[in-house]
Amino acid sequence: MGNKKIDILFNHWQYTLQFFGVDQYKIAATFTQLVAAYCTAGRYYHTLQHIHHVLNNIQTLQAYTQNLPAVQLAAWFHDVVYDTQANDNEAKSAEYACQLLNNLAIPISQITIVQRLILNTKHHQAAIDDIDSHILLDADLAILAADPVDYQKYAHAIRQEYAWVAEVEYIQGRKQVLEKFLQRQHIYFTPLMFEVAEQSARANLQAEIQQLSCKKI
Incomplete structure (x- = not known):
């Protein structure tokens, strides 16, 4: 910074x-x-x-x-x-x-x-x-609703923090985390965040899961 x-x-x-x-x-x-x-x-x-x-x-x-x-x-x-x-x-x-x-x-x-x-x-x-x-x-969790470019940077930074984890294990674990959020009735609790961020967050999570699923190991 x-x-x-x-x-x-x-x-x-x-x-x-x-x-x-x-x-x-x-x-x-x-x-x-x-x-x-x-x-x-x-x-x-x-x-x-x-x-x-x-x-x-x-x-x-x-x-x-x-x-x-x-x-x-x-x-x-x-x-x-x-x-x-x-x-x-x-x-x-x-x-x-x-x-x-x-x-x-x-x-x-x-x-x-x-x-x-x-x-x-x-x-x-x-x-x-x-x-x-x-x-x-x-x-x-506001980052989950970021624009797609910033979300990609976030996802990449998380992968860097788990660099010690093998790719296949990381993909499996990361997908489980993302899917748990998608399974919730609401990702966000406050009325404002639910209104302005819920749909974007769900779209980003689904897109990352799709990208992880398409990776060749």
Whole structure:
């Protein structure tokens, strides 16, 4: 990311933490820590660019929120631990968030909410009345409804993150993931995202499944 986007992200982080009265030194120090986490090797999609997009999508959906600061904090931490060879990334990300936010003296009630939101990103499911989770999940999955060119870039970046997986196994696993989304009654939870993004997301998922099915191994 360029310096301009880093500055925008810092402003996001600063704005959210100032809501809780965190001082400027701690805001800057923890931002540096998060930037380092999202710049670790092996990330091609789950990067600061992704966090930037998720935060922007949350802004678009903020009218639905019940606890906007908690949703924004969860966005920052939901992929802070990301290892494609592990199956506990969400749990570790929630633990990371707890430790860092405790050090910033964020109220434990807020930390508990942030952790719940993060954990719900594991299966991209939430209780029917969990509006804030719905917003985070929709913001996280907004990429599925991107224009076809950007969607192809996303799909390629995911493949890069799983470069250690053999092609035949990747195709099988990826198709299963995509088909699970298509089997849902709704991919998106919020009325706005369902209205503007549901059809595009389903078209993109079906197109990727078709491309994967046509690949010669």
